[in-house]
Amino acid sequence: MSLLAPLLEVQELDLEADRRKLERENLPERDALKVCGAEMVNNDQLQAKSKAELEKLARDERAVAGQVSTVAADAEGVEGRLYSGEVTAPKELEALQEELRLTRGKQTTLEEAELEIMEAIEAQESELAKLAEARTDTERRSQEIAETIKKEEARIDAELDVLTGKRKKPITELPAGFIETYSALREKPRLAGRASAALVEGLCQGCRVSLPRMDLSRILAEPEEAQVECPHCTRLLVR
Numbered sequence: 001m002s003l004l005a006p007l008l009e010v011q012e013l014d015l016e017a018d019r020r021k022l023e024r025e026n027l028p029e030r031d032a033l034k035v036c037g038a039e040m041v042n043n044d045q046l047q048a049k050s051k052a053e054l055e056k057l058a059r060d061e062r063a064v065a066g067q068v069s070t071v072a073a074d075a076e077g078v079e080g081r082l083y084s085g086e087v088t089a090p091k092e093l094e095a096l097q098e099e100l101r102l103t104r105g106k107q108t109t110l111e112e113a114e115l116e117i118m119e120a121i122e123a124q125e126s127e128l129a130k131l132a133e134a135r136t137d138t139e140r141r142s143q144e145i146a147e148t149i150k151k152e153e154a155r156i157d158a159e160l161d162v163l164t165g166k167r168k169k170p171i172t173e174l175p176a177g178f179i180e181t182y183s184a185l186r187e188k189p190r191l192a193g194r195a196s197a198a199l200v201e202g203l204c205q206g207c208r209v210s211l212p213r214m215d216l217s218r219i220l221a222e223p224e225e226a227q228v229e230c231p232h233c234t235r236l237l238v239r
């Protein structure tokens, strides 16, 4: 077995850890949680609008109710005079009757308007209740999703711990300085986490390029514990 074989072992563990981290970052629940968040923001806006509408309707209702009592009092006043016996002239009585008819008519119109407002209030209240219920549902769903995320994170973190643990032994088997060079190379996005590669019959398994004969003989002449990079992709060669 090559002296540097443990480097490939470490790399496999690291690539596995990379996949786990990516999985952790892209848990589908994260998107679902965002959707819930947006739903709640939207719901809050709708509730605020609905509450403002309710307040406006309540104000309207109070105003119309006030008008109804004023007009009702007017009508009672006219009625009172009409039946008081004080007015006896037929023309005046007729005028009072007409006034009463008009006032009662006005009262009816206002009462109908008040009823309409009350119906609108009822509809708005039921709308608001539906929104509040939907908000509670989304909140609960959101909490459930957040819990699932926590569990998934803990599961992946435990797996990452195992992988970190498994790294220790092969690292101790490597010649000095290798893991440092390897780690620095892994930072290069171009290498996509594969900082080392086996050299098999003159072919770098990292970039799949056959090394020129001259490079190859130079590389093979190096002592095994020397750090040799692929001249093409710069990966640390395991030979």
Ligand SMILES: [Zn+2]
Pocket: 197, 204, 205, 206, 207, 208, 209, 230, 231, 232, 233, 234, 235
């Ligand atoms: Zn290469």
